[in-house]
Amino acid sequence: MVALAAASQYQELAALFTRLYRFRHLGSIVGWDHSAIMPKKGNEARAAALAELGVLMHNLLTDASLKGKLAAAEQEDLKPVERANLREMRRSWESANLLPAKLVEAMSLASSKCEHAWREQRPANDWRGLASNLKEVVRLSREQARLLAAEKSSSPYDALMDQYEPGMTSKKVEAIFADVKTWLPALIAKAQHKQASESVIKPVGPFATEKQKALGLAVMQHLQFDFDGGRLDVSAHPFCGGVPEDVRITTRYREDDFAQSLMGIVHETGHARYEQNLPRHLVDQPVGVARSMGIHESQSLSFEMQLGRSKPFLSLIAPLVREHLGDQPAFSADNLALLYTRVKPGFIRVDADEACYPAHIILRFEIERALIDGEIEVEDIPSLWDEKMTRYLGVETKGNFTDGPMQDIHWPAGLFGYFPSYTLGAMYAAQYFANIRKQHPNLDERIAKGDLAPIFDWLRDNIWSKASELETDELVMQATGEALNPAHFRAHLEARYLS
């Protein structure tokens, strides 16, 4: 009977996390609505409703009884997956219990307000307007970081990054980025030099939004997105939202350029398939969610960079491009492959090619780390941005806030510590594909024939089905036989751009 009474502590915790999962469902759908389709006058009431939900969930997760329940459950006789679930429950509990409800609510309100205003401030190049809201978001983020860091004996920034990338530190990231800085500028220069002699045919627009959307949907079909459990819509900043049972991806269309939007859809479809293929019986528990943001990005970048921009994949979808957008010389498979591998430093991170992308991330990482650790202030961002853009990418953004420090949703939304996950994801993705290619030497031929099973099977077996059962390092080790090894990323870039 003792064992039975004790076993119920884990069950009680599981029931609580099921409730939290249901409340998170409401927040996710309403949050998607906020970013994708809400009319502007809804913002104040929406922000208040989401903040109220945040407080509710925070209160549930900070109930005084949980400390004892977690300790008791840890003494119970649990299956491995339950033990992993308990570990993830404790992780959630620790994060929540270090933050007072007032701070959580203030953060939700401030970031909602800042993000919403950003939508109109960005096109208006209104940095001053953004800065006045962003200061409050930064102030609250620092307070958050300070409280989390005190417990974890880490730096404030590391404490925020740990929320997205458990186990990662700015020391490790700095070491990786220091290495990247030694070879990336030369690689970008050499790739540009090599490409200078290639002749690329430019697609001739305009491309009607509706036609682009139909093409995107057709490509999502190839990528096996489940349309009975998800949607494609439009938002200012593309994202993958919703819930695993109903995944909402968004894109944005430019009638003069279909290429970025199409690849954006491929990218978000990678996120979506991870969510859609998480183990359904664990979906309401902490162990059933995606492992980390870096692992999430490794899915979108597996889809976009490893698969999507590869010559065999582009030869597979070239007929679809012609079918939806009309036949033109630019739509040959070879030319699409040239188009999708152009290396050209530019202003916009989300439009950056995969060689320049890490430079955008290094810039943001360096600024946000210094900002959260209190070494700089919001006012310092534009000049640092200009300086680093010039240094890392050789482009000038002075006075162009729209395409400079106002381009991303992350800071207005209070997501500090997230950016490194993008480049970590690119590195994981390169490592996966090195492994998949080893197992399938004929991978490119199979892709070109439309047989994507080697990729999807590998991702399902090694990543999707594992959810959060393993820690990130273990997950990557079991999947590829080695720890995170950035050499695969460098090798991928060299093979694609210099060979």
Added chain:
Amino acid sequence: MVALAAASQYQELAALFTRLYRFRHLGSIVGWDHSAIMPKKGNEARAAALAELGVLMHNLLTDASLKGKLAAAEQEDLKPVERANLREMRRSWESANLLPAKLVEAMSLASSKCEHAWREQRPANDWRGLASNLKEVVRLSREQARLLAAEKSSSPYDALMDQYEPGMTSKKVEAIFADVKTWLPALIAKAQHKQASESVIKPVGPFATEKQKALGLAVMQHLQFDFDGGRLDVSAHPFCGGVPEDVRITTRYREDDFAQSLMGIVHETGHARYEQNLPRHLVDQPVGVARSMGIHESQSLSFEMQLGRSKPFLSLIAPLVREHLGDQPAFSADNLALLYTRVKPGFIRVDADEACYPAHIILRFEIERALIDGEIEVEDIPSLWDEKMTRYLGVETKGNFTDGPMQDIHWPAGLFGYFPSYTLGAMYAAQYFANIRKQHPNLDERIAKGDLAPIFDWLRDNIWSKASELETDELVMQATGEALNPAHFRAHLEARYLS
């Protein structure tokens, strides 16, 4: 100090209702999403999330401390609007406290399941499939009705109707409907006879959905829908949802018939403007919500029947119809007025003309009253439906469940007691317009010129701005100088169809 301490009870209640309003926001938006755009695999998780929210709100409203707080607040020195708010708080509290949380949750799950399955069962004419889910919804609705009725010493059905139409009873409704039954069949017959000699030009389709949507948006502009605080989308069954700050109306399009969809949009815009013009400073309190469903329908029917199908309004929008759908003989103002006033008994309530509409309502009222009061069972619905359709409207629906008892969302969604509100609303609307016309003898000329101010000002001053400050009877009395008087409705129908 006693007064001050006492005064805080009202404030505490107001704070609780603000929280409830925020949670309701989440439920309304997610509920809209469920009906308008959710992919089907999201249903189970969505139902669980909405049920969890329902339980949360129910628990907040059944907290043991509320009984004492309400009693204490009633002794406080309150302004009239606060006293009205307290009356509405007590109404919410009473409804909630008569129902156990388990029943609320079971009802939410059962109706969610039934409504979702109905979406595919209806086109498949699968009455048997619907009936198996509907039985559970009816069983739980009866249980609900029994518990509510015991407290209010009313019949079970009256207890349900009271939720939508406070103060109304089936005895009053039966008296009104008994009167209607004495003159309506003859009016329908005479109108048809009169119209037999009129020659009406049929519009020639197809009308592309996108063009219909653009026309609908243009008409909504004329009706002063605030697009910064709302949207128009598509759903299987048109409705007005969302929240006052972000009103979501839906319609459905048929490419062979633009007329029903367009008038459906006018109808929902009437609901929407009521919501959009509720007093914003009271919007988070019970006194700040719409007075009743009958009053809500009186807004949609003021827009659709009194204004929308009138000759002056149709002459105002005829140029818009031609602009969006192309010029054709059917689109003259006179012909549109003929089209929109055809009297022809048919299967579908939402497509019914305004003369036949009350017959659809009387049929439903008689069936659902008997069903909830336990006099009949779900299995009895089809034969009763057939019999009453034949008796009241002279049409035969045998075996056609799709266009028979499966046509409405109300029963699958567990909304028993709602139907009478439609015809009460039509009667209120006729009474308002009789009053407006008395104040503005030149109303038709002003409408034809696009000057809708006399109508919108009257509705704003007398209905929208009053929200729930007055009881329904008082509201109508103050607005029109008399109690509900169905003679205005009869006079309106006679003037439009027999003169």
